[in-house]
Amino acid sequence: MEFYYTRTISEHPRIVKLRGSVIDYTYGGGSSPAVLLIMERMTRDLHCGLRNGLSWVARLQIAIDVVEGIRYLHSQGLVHRDIKLKNVLLDNEDRAKLTDFGFCIPEAMMSGSVVGTPVHMAPELLSGRYDSSVDVYAFGILFWYICAGQVKLPNHFDQFQNKEQLWNSVRKGIRPECLAHFNQACWNLMEQCWAAEPTERPLLGDVQPQLEAIFNSAKSDSSGKLTSCSYSPPYQQCFKNVQEDYYYNFINMREY
Template sequence: MVLGRLNHAVAGKLVSSVDILRDSYTGTLTRCLESLETLDRDSPEEAKTTDALKQILNAAYQVEITVRSSSSFIKNLLEKMKQLVQSMPWKAPPVICREWKEKVAEEMLGNLSESRLARSISSQIKERLNKSHEQFSSALRQLEMRHSGRLDKIEEHRLKLRKVHAPRLAKMALESTSLRDVTLFGMPHMGREIGRGQYGVVYSCDSWGSHSPCAIKSVVPPDDKHWNDLALEFFYTKNIPEHPRIVMLRGSVIDYMYGGGTSPAVLLIMDRLQKDLYTAIKQGLDWVGRLQVSIDVVEGLRYLHSQGLVHRDVKLKNVLLDRDNRGRITDLGFCKPEAMMSGSIVGTPIHMAPELFTGHYDNSVDVYAFGILFWYVCAGHVRLPSAFEQCANKDQLWQSVKKGLRPEQPVNCSEDCWTLMKGCWEGDPSRRPFFGDVEVSLKNIVEKYKRKMANSKGSGSDRKSRGHSPRHKSSSQYRSKQIPASR
């Protein structure tokens, strides 16, 4: 009776522990193993890994407490029985009375040592777990051997998709779309040069098709790699849905007669805007205007990320402004789907996050680059940060950035702005804010600044109405002055 009750109690405790283990830790593992076994239907029938895992979990159900758990207990019982058997007829046999039974039972219960029972239970669990774990490890090794070849093939296909199939498809799309566009709208007329980049020249165009005014990006790809990059830029820019914060691509034309037909030029036709953010800051764009462009940039990057794309080259010259000084992101030359990024090192040196140099990164590199861009917005000029001017070349700059070098706090920069940009360029990508949080912070900064300006104007009006000297600036004069970030 005692042993039966102990068995029941111990088993209940062990089973409840195993159930917690099953619910909390092994559910995902079991589902993954079942999925791998389902994919491996063609293999010969062998020990299933999931069955072996179940045996590990079931080990707790098989623990038994027997009389072997207490040697003194059985020894005492046998000794009493021996006394009964060896009793001689001429001797009075021991009396099996209530007192004797109670005494024997008390000795038996006293000999049920907690430590011996615990050792017995632990020994049984250990023995069964070891046996079950050996079976699980063997089944897992067999499963790994069958799937390791598949993993190599998957990586090979993934690399081929990224390096061969995707660029080839993008190039076919570029060629076919260009043929259609030149048939429908003809060759665009290139006007004056309005910009020049690393891989091409940008010209103005009064109109092309139904679009006016336009800008034409002329690129002569020198090799297959540049052809692939250009084709992918065209594909991503052309195929994402239209968004007010992205400069949309309106068409393309391939000029096969360029350079005497030896090296065709690709003409990408897009909307023409007024200027880039670099020029706008140089020309003295006011603080509220710069903040609004920052919000526009964040909205555009959030949209790209929602489409699975990473820009990878966020900088002042890749933000264009329209007539109302609203910002749009352009130049998706380095833009890639996050799933297809090869780990290549691309971008503009001062805007590049430290993890870019490791080849392992995600869309948080755009958050880092925005943090550097926001530094220029707050500084109100386009000169390099003093911390970066100390570096003699880009290699020294990269090494310093990897060690934690960042721009200094701009003069008159508010603590809100400084905290935001420091968060964006955190060395640990996981600690950088999401663009949704960045947008909220920027809007709060704008609202706080506008409230301060309204209070300042209100107090100025009160002073004037009370007869203060006209030497104070009028509200229109105050508005025309560029206000630093801290105000």
């Protein structure tokens, strides 16, 4: 499925490019050959970028890039269904592209399957009745991490022992907390995107101008330096420990 959609999606600057594919006949000990995708070379994912530290202006540009990528998919009738830090890749100028179309599907063909990464999943996904607005919800959660400048789970989610507890809390309206350094415009946008009712979430065509206004304000305010709505964690080398990097605790509840 990922190969099909990655191959058929027209080239777009905010979508990772497919260069080719190979068949690995040794996969699974040779019992089940696998198709391996060869993608354009990107330097890191957003999870790694946030751990290493990105300026506030750079993070806002990434948020705009992500929205542009999702908007393009939606314009093609596709829903990504797994927007998260690790599915946003960065080039050597920290511009973002979307990747991993394993859960991507035409909106008209959505069968009600429950897929995605728990922390980023909209409440209606659990009922099996949803539309493209699940990507808007997931972007709202992603934007929380972008504004936080860190990859640690929100405190409101960190207390749960499994994904069932998390999902129950999300159904009841629990969302990530507002951090002290968030400005009001950022927080308002997050709250709009992760609204419980899909019809109350904004169109991405309305989200992008709001992001661009915040971006332009931050850019003129400090010429790209960190501002009051930013945080940069201490430097950590990425991928030094694969198990730590993927953070698969609680049955993928914390996979970013």
